[in-house]
Amino acid sequence: MTIDRFENEDDKQRYLDWRKRNPNGFVLNINTWNPKLTMYKNIIHRASGCSSLDTPPNINRDRPVTHEHPKLCSTDLNELVAEMENKDLPYKTCDLCKPKVN
Ligand SMILES: [Zn+2]
Numbered sequence: 001m002t003i004d005r006f007e008n009e010d011d012k013q014r015y016l017d018w019r020k021r022n023p024n025g026f027v028l029n030i031n032t033w034n035p036k037l038t039m040y041k042n043i044i045h046r047a048s049g050c051s052s053l054d055t056p057p058n059i060n061r062d063r064p065v066t067h068e069h070p071k072l073c074s075t076d077l078n079e080l081v082a083e084m085e086n087k088d089l090p091y092k093t094c095d096l097c098k099p100k101v102n
Contacts, residue, residue, distance in 0.1 A: 003079060007070040018073050023048040026099050028072040028080045028091070035088040042091040044080055047073065050097035 006015035019027065025047040032040040045053050074080050077099055084091040093099045 002074070003083060004073045005070065006073065008067050015071055015073070019047040019053075022073070022075055025073055025075040026077045026080055027053060028074075028083070029053075030070045030072065033087075033089065035090070038090060040090070042084060042089055043094050044077065044091060044099050045094045046097040046099045050094060052094060052096050 004018055006012070006018070019025070027045045027047050027050075029043045029045065031042050072080060072083060081091070
């Protein structure tokens with residue numbers, strides 16, 4: 001298992017393709033790389049079926065890849081959780097799509 005990282009605008013199509021290929025996978029939306037910023041949490045979504053991920057950029061930070069909000073994708077939810085815990089970053093699962101380990 002590996003985490004696929006999509007970190008800038010040029011990755012947008014690869015990111016969308018990844019979600020299509022891995023409908024049972026998970027997308028971690030990065031809101032902060034700073035462990036001390038407690039007002040933000042990084043949010044884990046299901047790769048398919050979450051309206052939040054496809055909401056237009058101006059109203060939602062879970063929008064398709066931007067430099068400010070990189071996406072980490074994996075078919076293993078635990079792998080994304082481990083990545084956050086290794087880096088001591090705050091995270092939660094999305095309230096809309098409620099990802100769970102398959
Ligand atoms: Zn979601």
